Amino acid sequence: MYGLELAGEQDAFAVYEAKSAAAGVELVAPGLATAGSITDRVETLAYTRRAIELLGRTDADVESARALLRAAPIEREGTVAVRARDVRGSSGISTQRAQRELGSVLVDRGFAVDLEEPDHVLYVLFSSGEVEADEIALGRVPDVVGDSLDVCLVGWLAAESTRDFTERKPTDRPFFQPGSMAPIDARAYVNVAGAGPGRFVVDPMCGTGGLLIEGGLVGARVLGVDVQEKMVRGTKRNLESYLSDSASSTTSVEFGVVRGDATALPLCDSDDTGTQTGTQTDTDTVDAVVFDAPYGRQSKIARHELAELVEGALAEAKRVCRSDGRTVLVADRSWREAAISAGWEVDAVFCRPVHRSLDRYVHVLTGAAEPGRENSP
Template sequence: MYLLELGGEDDAFAACEAKSAATDVRRIAPGLAVARGIVPERVRGLAYTHRASELLGRTDADLESAQALLEAASIDRDRDATVAVRATDVHGATGISTERAERELGQVLVDRGFSVDLEDPDHLLRVAFSDGRLEEPMNAAGEPAARDEADARGGDRAAVCALGWLEAESVRDFGTRAPTDKPFFQPGSMDPLLARAVANVAGARPGRTILDPMCGTGGVLVEAGLVGADVIGTDAQWKMANGARTNLEHFLDTDAPSPTGVDRGAWHVGRGDATRLPLADDAVDGVVFDAPYGRQSKIDTHRLEDLVAGALAEARRVGSRAVVVADRSWRTEARAAGWELVASFERRVHRSLTRYVLVLE
């Protein structure tokens, strides 16, 4: 089993993304999930999971319980190896001193025959304390679903300390791709963290092809390409198609070593109408699009409803999985286009904008 340390504000969405790199993902407490198996190189490409660790055990959210667990745990690491402990208190909710936890749990490891190297340890023990309500997951219909493990304990509050040996960390280089720092920028560009997450949810990885039929500045395509997918983009505006090309060239056609360790994907971008794609049936594996927002985009040839309905139908023709990001839930249109809604997430970004993410199969 593995411990996943989630990031961002929406654990349900983070867990959904983590499923692209791990099997049998279940949330156990705010900011924490467990998984049966992981693919380390894919964990490196996740946006909303920071780390995956081989689970040593979990217990109550206090230091004494963590010590008892570590004293009793069977440890399969070589005693010649050096170790260090890093503790975190998710959202500061338990109030536990992480410094004290690191010191005292480090002492347990010393007592068990290990030597400590804080700078460059062979093995890093992650210790995560968390206490709080498990966020309400949604079922496919968008209603609150049965809760993961909280139900089994007869409540929706979870207080946990989980210990595990660090196995893989995600590469936190998103700041180098802020929309305004890209060679081509337009307002409305997607933040690289969200772009990476939706690309992963759509199935981006080596050997897969991901399409963004309304690619704008190419934010999603860049992130999908960086985790190894081949990417195809279209946009109705020449300016956008050309700008996306500039960005893809900059981030994907480079000889610099790949931060996630996988080769960057190939890319193709052209001007095109998302409701009439120049692609054969089943030409791609996954489709992602960020629908124009009603008040944001000027759309020459389509009413927004017709544009989204048409794009959903075309996506259905060329792919078998889609992720749609929008300022309203297009679930009725998605179902009408023949998609099944497998998950939906909504998050208030600010007073006048709620962002919806639909996962369709």
Template structure:
């Protein structure tokens, strides 16, 4: 077990850390939370956790091994940095990057900090500076009243989500979630490569695309045949495989899937056939409880005024996590992580 840092996005106060932990749980990796601060999560976990998180996460920038921690004061930084294991970058070129979270520690200048850490690395290790193409990036993170410095082991490819933006697909429908949001749903469902992930309200196929991208076998169901055909076009556009069929989320033609992630349509008549929302969720949850094995996860979003906790309990689910998420400009939804 190593002490690892995860530099998180600031898009939500809780979801980024929840996503990282869900990914590790999906892959069966043990971890212990050492510290959680604004846009920073420190865990004790196997080093392989960094690569796995970087391959899957949507709300993380980079991650790596912690070199040292200190108070955000020059004396404390100098004392802690002198004792850091700089030998880890021995024989490699390096660059120091500073991330200041939301104006934290303004008394610590970024350039001064870069210079100090660079000088110490050169003093204690046989290394050299390379600002353009370093072998190793030393990430210094100033958050709240602390500094955490670490050696980056893996970086998340953020560009991929922009490249898969919904309006760039052959079939588009207003109101669909972004690829990043879709990936978070899939990750919170703890789906692993090779497992079956079901979206019973698949719409244009955003969740299916993200599930396939991480190696899952996606299954999409929608009551609207136009959506099913459109989702299939979108999957083929990215040369991805999956199963899509027209059907009712309340009468699933499956006996078993490994995980479920979905964003129901909240009463849009074209997708719900005018079924009252509480009835739709009640029947959907009861049906999915019959196809999920014990200890498997279902991730679903719902309007904040819908009593999903009661409906989930009646269907035999336990609520493991709950996040309030502003998905669109005028709409806040609650994201529930349920387990059988």
């Protein structure tokens, strides 16, 4: 069993993203979840900071955490450090006191403390408060929403996500335009879409390429399409800067950007029957489409009225995407009905505030429905 320390303020969305890297994820308190198992994809998550191998779960107070640690079986050798976190400042616990007291339990149990380079790091994660459902327009509401919770998770650090999003600030990229998406959000959206090694991800309205950069950095092959030549040239520069051999010390990924219309993509129909393993057999088969529709504020809505553009892009996504693939559509309003009409199943819609006058609706669409069929939720 594992514990997850979530990031951001929107737990339902963080849990949803975490499911791309872990199984059996359940929210247990504000900013805290548990999982039955994790994969190495945890390192790519935007809204999960770390995963710990659980020793146990108790109330959010230092005495209970100490009692849990005294009784827990520990099959580890080497030096240790204890790190306590008052997640979102919700519990009011003194983390210094928690570190001191749980550290002394480990010393009593024969461990040497090394704060600089410990062999094992014990995390003690405290959280209290009510889990809110405000951000959910539609989706699977976690069971604990509305409950007042008081939880401490104690466990050994198993994996941490790489928190390097500020190194890719849109304004620092070779090509920048106002309205570019924050890298942390772009990462979450490509994860929700299922991007990763062996996957082919298409953004049919790529703008400055924010989604493609994050898709490529998690290992997917990425293709961008935009109707404006300026965006195509700019995105190429951005992808070269972050995804080419010279930009990456790890493996480089294939990427491409072409000028085109999202309602008439330059891609073949998907004629597969679904890929169960996630390993790609047909390199032209699109595994996921992810896009950020124009908001009618900054972005140019070229060639089409907005509804015509989004409906056409959803239909094209359905045409090119493998039958068990996904589309993630980000927009300033709900396009749920349009998605259903285009033949998608709506798995979830999250409403995420960006600033006072802008909410982003994040639609997670899955295959399988016949065009026009009504579905749930």
